[in-house]
Amino acid sequence: MSTEHDHDDGDAGRTGTFGDYGGQYVPEALMPALQELEDAYERYVLENEDGFMDEFRERMHDFGGRPTPLQRADRLSDRYDREVYLKREDLLHGGAHKLNNALGQVLLAKYMGKERIIAETGAGQHGTATAMAAAHLDMPCEIYMGRTDVNRQRPNVYRMRMNGAEVNPVEAGSATLKEAINETMRDWATTVERTHYVIGSVVGPHPFPQMVRDFQAVIGDEIREQIREKAGRLPDSVVACAGGGSNTMGTFHAFVPDEDVDLVAVEAGGSSLDIDESEGLAPNSATLSTGTDGVLHGAMTKLLQSGDGQIMESHSVSAGLDYAGVGPELSHLVETGRVTPANVDDEAALNGFHRLSRLEGIIPALESSHALGYLEESADELGDLVVVNVSGRGDKDLETVLEETEKRDLEAAPDVEVFDG
Amino acid sequence: MSEYDSEVEAAIRENHPALITYITAGDPSLADTKDYVEALDRGGSDLIELGLPFSEPIAEGRTIQDAINRALAAGTTPEGFFELVDDLETEAPLLVMTYYNMILQYGDSEAPRASEEASGQRPRAKPDVRPFVERAAEAGLSGIIVPDLPAEEAEPLRRACDDNGLDLVFIIAPTTEGERLDRIMSHVSGFAYVQARLGTTGARENVSGATHESLERLSEYDVPKAVGFGVSKGDHAAEIVEAGADGVIVGSALVDIVASSDTPEAAVDRLEAKARELKRGARSGAETVTIDPEDAPEPEQP
Known part of the structure; x- marks a missing residue:
């Protein structure tokens, strides 16, 4: 019945799955950006093109303080x-460990020619790491953070602003991490052509779970x-x-x-x-x-x-x-x-x-x-x-x-x- | 039966240029939604999309997010939604617009929940799209739109829709190009939902330049094309149809009416009038393309 379709053999048309899990369940507008990111991830991270990984490791050593004991x-x-x-x-x-991923992704965005960084944050740890990495690599940066979290994590809001990031409070729902991710995805769906979304964990659509894991x-x-x-x-x-x-x-x-x-x-x-x-x-x-x-x-x-x-x-x-x-x-x-x-x-x-x-x-x-x-x-x-x-x-x-x-x-x-x- | 593959395609082709309207089911209640849908039907909608609310609507702008929150706060459930559709008798075919997780979880209410599982062996309940699609077909829905399901992940749902005679409508974004565009356009089911601009849903003041570029890019494909995201006025409808669209999709402007009306009765009247304005606009756009003196546009009402 479905022989007219492209991929009858299970997962052949799907990428980035771990058994039954993973995939790319995102609005159509983001699919080309995910493909572009996947391509950049393979070239720069997996194959060390243009010495990307060498630069990443050097910066993690000099700026980040790696290795940790x-x-x-x-x-x-x-x-x-x-x-x-x-x-x-x-x-x-x-x-916190957050810098491993934030610096990796901001550097990758730079290699990809993106001009702007956005990220979500819950408690503010990923937001501060991203703000630091963006300041370090001279990229404009906006952080989405639920209003509830903004109110209860003031010091992190100040840290992000000190590093030059704009912090956008998100008012929807319970105004915490989930809503901040929703809003960052909406921003990305609007600005995807020149913006990179630095997801803060091994979540989200492929290639993020794999790429964030590799940086960590x-x-x-x-x-x-x-x-x-x-x-x-x-x-x-x-x-x-x-x-x-x-x-x-x-x-x-x-x-x-x-x-x-x-x-x-x-x-x-x-x-x-x-x-x-x-x-x-x-x-x-x-x-x-x-x-x-x-x-x-x-x-x-x-x-x-x-x-x-x-x-x-x-x-x-x-x-x-x-x-x-x-x-x-x-x-x-x-x-x-x-x-x-x-x-x-x-x-x-x-x-x-x-x-x-x-x-x-x-x-x-x-x-x-x-x-x-x-x-x-x-x-x-x-x-x-x-x-x-x-x-x-x-x-x-x-x-x-x-x-x-x-x-x-x-x-x-x-x-x-x-x-x- | 018509010469077309599906009710959805026929509704667009035979009523060219078509008006497709959207409202969020359950905002502010399912009973009100019934009246609103009937008003949109009377006003000249050729297809009506009903939003089944999901707690994480990542493709929606503020207007529809708020409507979804109101609907969820009012206790709207998938089963309540389907019962509403069971009761509806409209001339326009109905589509459901919802997020993929709602489709995956439907009919799985027997699934063990955390409280029952915390200490024991966890039986495995794999989510399945079929119960939702079968129930949708039974309720008389003609198609499904899923804003967080790109073509690459759509195979299970596409098969279930094929088996149940439903259309699975795909969105074409301003960023959809090249091979992917070809592949999606070769699988169009019902119509191609052309996203007018990057970003989320929401009423705008102007028709974007991206709309014209997209319609130009899609002109070689012989499939019905309807444009949504930001369309709010009769003039927009006219401009979009003139640019080559077969239909316009309007959502946030209607949800705004629901939210801003003092009484449900007032909302019913305003929804019907808005649908008429939009349909008239779409027709006037078509006339600029093909002159038809029999069907001159009525004057715009204040």
């Missing part, structure tokens, strides 16, 4: 009675080399937090072929794993653990959605994990069993935050604190040699942590009521 966490190792190493992405310029893969590449040097072998398990999944894929990618290395993606369990369909609310962002397959923001992936297909408002104490979707490659790796999905709730993450601050002198981002919360809960399952990715530093989260800690009786927390005294 892999540090043995002495007191955590004692506490859990195994070797625990921390990958210190919190030491990257900007305070330096994390896992370095870990592999560093752990061999320090421990003489590959780890038994690697743990990273997962929202959209860019630090997760960046950390895991090099280890995917190493079947003996367990890979654990720790999501935000929020306050509960239940969904309130009538309110359109999921008080978590545990997409890999609880989501169902669907299409959001250009890709088939796992989603938090109602039975009708409306996307839920997700929630996490950590703004950077607060997203109703997840990268399609992670969905695939979970589906095939290569990556184990896990989740810890807000409280476990807050305890993880305080514990690392007190025991190791490192204030981690609330995102990364989820991985540390999981380590506390499940260290026994992780083998003798564990690597945890500390994806970012927690300075940006201090106010939230103080507020959330006061509400709770947390075992690992200091008495925050005396902080102001």
Whole structure:
């Protein structure tokens, strides 16, 4: 019946899929731009044309501060009675792994002859990284950010503006990350011919999930080399937090072929794993653990959605994990069993935050604190040699942590009521 | 049956130049939508697109985003939408315009949800387009438009539409060129939806230069072409038809009427009048191309 169509053999006409996931579900107007980007990605990133990757690595070294250390966490190792190493992405310029991707994409846009950069941001970490990269490479830059996030992440709004970026508040819906992505896609659909959209995670239409992963893969590449040097072998398990999944894929990618290395993606369990369909609310962002397959923001992936297909408002104490979707490659790796999905709730993450601050002198981002919360809960399952990715530093989260800690009786927390005294 | 492949194509060819109107179903309620659709039908619409609201409408400008939010807040569901279509009896064939995830999830309401799955084995529920397409056909819809489904990803939906006698209408953007344009134009089903300008939906003051360029570029393809994105006035309709379009598509200007009318009755009257203005405009544009003294344009009403 359908013999007149071009591609009867399954996926032959589709590109950029990971098993059942991925693809390019975008308005027609963007398809030529995705093809142009795919072409540039193959030439510059995969084939190092014009020395693109050499320049990228050099800038990540001089401007970004790579490589970041892999540090043995002495007191955590004692506490859990195994070797625990921390990958210190919190030491990257900007305070998080986000720069790896932002600098890569802004540089690529420059090689492509684009004249303008746009990006979405939730908590503001991707926005600040993009603003820095754009200032560094002298490109005009506009950031879309939900009004709610603008109001609760003031310092990041100032940082972006200091770097010369324009910050456009988005008023629609709950005015957070999801709405910011919608609005950035609308801008891109209008200005696509001269503008590049720097997506902040391994989400969106092909080639973004693959390309962002490749820019972030330096994390896992370095870990592999560093752990061999320090421990003489590959780890038994690697743990990273997962929202959209860019630090997760960046950390895991090099280890995917190493079947003996367990890979654990720790999501935000929020306050509960239940969904309130009538309110359109999921008080978590545990997409890999609880989501169902669907299409959001250009890709088939796992989603938090109602039975009708409306996307839920997700929630996490950590703004950077607060997203109703997840990268399609992670969905695939979970589906095939290569990556184990896990989740810890807000409280476990807050305890993880305080514990690392007190025991190791490192204030981690609330995102990364989820991985540390999981380590506390499940260290026994992780083998003798564990690597945890500390994806970012927690300075940006201090106010939230103080507020959330006061509400709770947390075992690992200091008495925050005396902080102001 | 007509000489054309589909009801949708016949509606455009036989009523040339055709008026295609859009409103968002459920804004402000499905009962009102029924009255509005009937008004658009009386006003001379040759095809009517009904928007089935999705929470992330990335192709829409502010006007239709707001309408979608009102419809969702009013509790509009796919099943309610189909029941509305079951009840509608219009002369104009009806199309549904919605986002791909709504099509994928329909009929999957038995799928396990997070609350049931959190601790257990997760049974696999693969999304499938067929339940939606079958229900659409049963309700009497003639076609589907999906703004976030490019031709490259459309194979499963195209097959389901073929099997159920529905048209799957594709959008041609100002950036669609070369081989891709050829490939999409060779698969046109119903009509080619020509996007007048880059960007999102929304009423504009002028017909864009991109519209003229697009119609010029498409003139060699013998398929019905209808132009949308930004069309809001009779004069626009005239200019677009004169430039070679077989139809005009108007959405945001009508959604604006729904949003700005004091009562549903007032909205009904204004929608019908607006449809007449647009249809008249389209006809006058056609006359500039082919003089037909029998059908002179009526004077513009204030």
